[in-house]
Amino acid sequence: MDTTLLSKTAAAMVAKGKGVLAADESAGTCEKRFQSVNVDCTEENRRTYRGLLFTTPGVNQQISGVILHDETLRQSGNDGATFPAYLAKNGMIPGIKVDKGVVNIPMLPAAEKVTEGLDGLDKRMAEYFKLGARFAKWRAVITIGEFNSIVLPSHTCIYANAHALARYAASCQAASIVPMIEPEVLLDGSHTIERCEEVTEVTLRATFAALAAYNVSTEHTILKASMVVSGNTCSRQAGVDEVAERTLRVLKRTVPASLPGVVFLSGGQTDLAATAHLDAMNRIGAPWPLTFSYSRALQNTALKTWSGNPANYAAAQKAFAHRARMNGLAAQGKWNRELEKSAA
Numbered sequence: 613m614d615t616t617l618l619s620k621t622a623a624a625m626v627a628k629g630k631g632v633l634a635a636d637e638s639a640g641t642c643e644k645r646f647q648s649v650n651v652d653c654t655e656e657n658r659r660t661y662r663g664l665l666f667t668t669p670g671v672n673q674q675i676s677g678v679i680l681h682d683e684t685l686r687q688s689g690n691d692g693a694t695f696p697a698y699l700a701k702n703g704m705i706p707g708i709k710v711d712k713g714v715v716n717i718p719m720l721p722a723a724e725k726v727t728e729g730l731d732g733l734d735k736r737m738a739e740y741f742k743l744g745a746r747f748a749k750w751r752a753v754i755t756i757g758e759f760n761s762i763v764l765p766s767h768t769c770i771y772a773n774a775h776a777l778a779r780y781a782a783s784c785q786a787a788s789i790v791p792m793i794e795p796e797v798l799l800d801g802s803h804t805i806e807r808c809e810e811v812t813e814v815t816l817r818a819t820f821a822a823l824a825a826y827n828v829s830t831e832h833t834i835l836k837a838s839m840v841v842s843g844n845t846c847s848r849q850a851g852v853d854e855v856a857e858r859t860l861r862v863l864k865r866t867v868p869a870s871l872p873g874v875v876f877l878s879g880g881q882t883d884l885a886a887t888a889h890l891d892a893m894n895r896i897g898a899p900w901p902l903t904f905s906y907s908r909a910l911q912n913t914a915l916k917t918w919s920g921n922p923a924n925y926a927a928a929q930k931a932f933a934h935r936a937r938m939n940g941l942a943a944q945g946k947w948n949r950e951l952e953k954s955a956a
């Protein structure tokens with residue numbers, strides 16, 4: 613465990629005005645996204661599209677690192693360099709998604725999932741380090757809801773996921789790879805923002821308790837958090853300031869000050885909402901750098917603009933560069949809607 617390297621990696625991931633691009637969509641998720649723009653989800657199309665994102669001119673001013681899928685870590689760009697080599701050369705840290713997706717938890721309602729991928733993880737970590745990965749991601753999913761009068765999430769679901777995240781994080785650190793831990797509380801549902809706040813707090817408490825139990829060093833861990841928002845079908849949709857205040861309140865209650873940084877997922881928020889929320893939180897300020905690690909909120913427009921047509925390549929890169937710039941500003945509390953329009 614190289615603590616100097618871990619500290620350096622973590623600090624660079626959340627450097628001022630920079631955040632992480634999540635480009636680690638599984639084959640299934642990628643299929644859905646590509647289908648929405650009528651592109652076949654072939655290995656070559658995935659390579660072309662991700663290459664488009666990584667080679668966007670100037671994007672390394674706002675993108676500190678990229679979460680890659682196993683397939684992408686082994687692919688090369690048009691210049692012949694492997695993607696991790698290209699990224700590292702251009703000042704962007706290669707990361708790797710190491711979880712193997714979610715499965716049902718026996719005896720619990722189907723909405724309750726646990727993330728798999730711990731078997732053989734130490735071996736995979738050693739290989740990922742050799743391939744250039746310096747941070748990793750593991751996503752746990754927590755669903756808010758009700759099933760046959762059972763209130764979800766259950767304690768079992770939160771506990772199972774917290775322990776998997778902690779074991780994964782310990783494996784990462786042993787391999788000198790910074791763990792990005794992602795306990796995502798889904799925004800799908802009719803629940804209130806108050807309920808989201810409650811569940812997020814319980815989830816983060818359990819997660820950090822498990823990290824302590826597995827001797828994970830919080831100094832070398834990045835939290836990828838979901839924001840505290842209203843359920844997407846809730847009749848009262850909280851405004852930007854309320855989301856920022858509630859999210860920060862929960863983080864301050866549960867996240868050790870020793871953490872090098874907190875990054876957020878976009879979770880299905882609109883591009884603008886994800887940017888506005890991040891900006892509002894940074895205007896208030898927190899004990900840690902707060903930045904983005906978005907997939908959809910960085911890629912939506914770029915993917916639509918590209919739509920598989922080589923003629924749209926440059927326009928798609930421009931769209932991606934714009935969202936990266938806006939979120940880079942939001943990571944410093946310097947974004948506003950005027951800038952959004954003028955720079956578009």
Ligand code: 13P
Binds near residue numbers: 878
């Ligand atoms: P979204 O920003 O689209 O939620 O994706 C982030 C991510 O990495 C989910 O694991």
